[in-house]
Amino acid sequence: MINTLYLPELREMLAENDRTGLQEFCAALHPARVAEFMEGLDAGEMWQVLQATEPDVRADIFSFIEEAKQVEIVETVGPEGISRLIADMPADDRVDLLSEVDQDVMEQTLPLLPQDDRRETLRLLGYEEGTAGALMTTEVARLSQTLTVHDALEAISRQAQDLETVYYNYVVDEQDHLLGLVSARDLVVNFTRPDTQIGDLMQRDVVTVLVTDDQEAVAEKVANYNFIAIPVVDHHRKLLGIITHDDVIDVLQEEATEDAHRSASVDPLEDGYLETPWPELAWKRGVWLMVLFVAALLTALALRGYEEDFQKVTWLVLFIPLVISSGGNTGSQSATLVIRGLTTGDVRLSDWRRVIRKELAMGLCLGGSLALIGYACAVMLTRGAPDDAEAAQSIPTVWEVAVVPVTLLLVVMCGTLTGGLLPLLFQRMGLDPALMSNQFVAGVVDIAGILIYMTVAMAMVAGLW
């Protein structure tokens, strides 16, 4: 929902070009709220509001505007106008933005940035997407261990404007090797002992990530340790930057979206659903649909072997979708539970025996229940039909209809075991278990379902011997 609370006021101030009013509006509210209230404006109007504010507030507000709109603003305003704002952004956000805008605009904007910012941006642009390097920012307080608490507070106070966070500050040697961590908490706690040396205070066992680490691993580390930020180092433990909690939350949400997409056989989208152009969306969906389609063709192939049998015993056809979907549904349930368990660390590879036991129990219990209900319904469905006399003779016996419950029990058990074990197998082979989508499990169980159904039918229905 777009927040339209202040929209009329904003529009009025814009129409009257009331810079003082706009400036006061931006200063009074949290930058995130200003961004929220501007959502109804177009890129040009947003820029007009931003221009009325102080430069540092401007960068703050801008960072809360959604990315698609940011790109629009940059491309509307052009390199000359926007370069100051881009220079004021935190390094990580700046890099994210520049890698989204038009190549030309980026190339024209880069030379307009101050030399330091430009170099840093180029360096960060060099890290591969999805790694700690691409996620980090370089604006972190570096302290020497000989500083006192008082001097450290003073130093941070001076630099604070340019720091992403003042809450975690890192102690380094002359070559920037990471020696320890001093949190703002440590400093505040020792505020009454201003002469304490940082070296005596710092935590030496600092948990770090490598610049090449995968962003998912980084996010898990920060989440497990309840950190506000984590330092990024190279192989020589040289401090390169930090990743802050807000970026970690973004990564976790991104990964949750990716897993959700995979579970529905969609190749994860990089942008939002509405922003993704349709050829890309069609491709990311089509690829997996084809794979599933081929699996479904195998069911047709399997059924072809029984074509004559269906001619003799047509009532068997009625329960094909029921049998298939029961197996697929239980299989998806098991797969999702195990995949999510593996993702959250609740299930481990070494738990495979427990998974088998659990899924066997589930299969018996759920399959048994569905079989009972299915039997009752199957008897009714095969009995109630005779609207012509001829059909009456083709009514199957109660014994024959038992094909349905027996099949249901077996198919559901096949579903729970397949769904439970395939993700573990994928994990074991070093693949992402989330690749094992619900539909893939369902596809495998579908074919097994047809084979089970017809084998049981062969054994139990008189006409098919």
Next chain:
Amino acid sequence: MINTLYLPELREMLAENDRTGLQEFCAALHPARVAEFMEGLDAGEMWQVLQATEPDVRADIFSFIEEAKQVEIVETVGPEGISRLIADMPADDRVDLLSEVDQDVMEQTLPLLPQDDRRETLRLLGYEEGTAGALMTTEVARLSQTLTVHDALEAISRQAQDLETVYYNYVVDEQDHLLGLVSARDLVVNFTRPDTQIGDLMQRDVVTVLVTDDQEAVAEKVANYNFIAIPVVDHHRKLLGIITHDDVIDVLQEEATEDAHRSASVDPLEDGYLETPWPELAWKRGVWLMVLFVAALLTALALRGYEEDFQKVTWLVLFIPLVISSGGNTGSQSATLVIRGLTTGDVRLSDWRRVIRKELAMGLCLGGSLALIGYACAVMLTRGAPDDAEAAQSIPTVWEVAVVPVTLLLVVMCGTLTGGLLPLLFQRMGLDPALMSNQFVAGVVDIAGILIYMTVAMAMVAGLW
């Protein structure tokens, strides 16, 4: 994977009852790492390690032990031994733990807590699970607006031991009404101007949550605003507590798990997959399986109307699973994309026209491609079979087999539109769109698929007129 790096050393120190060694081990490492290295120990051994440490380090390490093990430790040690540790825990963690342990143990432990802690615990236990109240902690710095920066730093420094965070500090009046926010950043930045009054420094536009707000809404707010913590207030804007970023990450992961479970038609589990007792698991899966089973029975009912037709034209049976799964798969894709879009705020209810347009385009494009391949395969499958002469006469014409591609196109379009619109409809009706599981969409599309298939067949296959 259990980290066994230090396990032999730990076991040796435990065997020798080397308290100094254990204490040094716990002091040198980050509490989260100590907890990690202890994972291989049993509850009794963990308690032995914990006992060797300083009380405040002990509570820190304990808070990083996974909950199931925490409960085991509490129940092994018993109320007398454990009450000190429980009193030292942050209020929110304490409440979480006590609501997990055996009722008897809880009732025996509560009276052993200091009066303040006991009252607070009882109060927090009173908030409904899943609300801001149940998530918050009460240990937050409350400042008066007449304090100077210097006094505030001193005050926080004194209380720091008992505070969950020193990074966000709240300014309140005598009745605890929230007036403003002073972050540690504000204090550090103004460290060189120690006489500045807090009232002149504080941010007045504080974003808050109500104590009764849903935890999902709280998490979204913190994530959107990049906060480290958010204050919890009552209807009179009285400060009750705060919720910190680490709890928000837990909530986000919990919600992602819930959504994943729902998407596979499992009623969200409260505990992990392995911890959930099987009758509960069976119930949470069985309920939805039944619903889906009833939907699948409707396909059997729909098919019954065409039983005679299958007897005449048996090759139609081959493609039933193919038609059904193609519709179901595209439907799940669309539903997942839209549901995830709604969850992340990327898709809004007002975007329904764009969703329709997009899904129409997807349906045409994906349905068209599947139809082409499906046609080629269907022709081959209906042709290759004749192992006996009699069957040869039942080979359908190329025109008749076109039933398959026409149906595929229509069913896929039905799938994309149903999958895209049902979640929006649920959202519109005020229901959680995540309730619209993939299988539910698939179930709806299954029935539609059968009806489309048979209607198309009636129109195109000679024997059925």
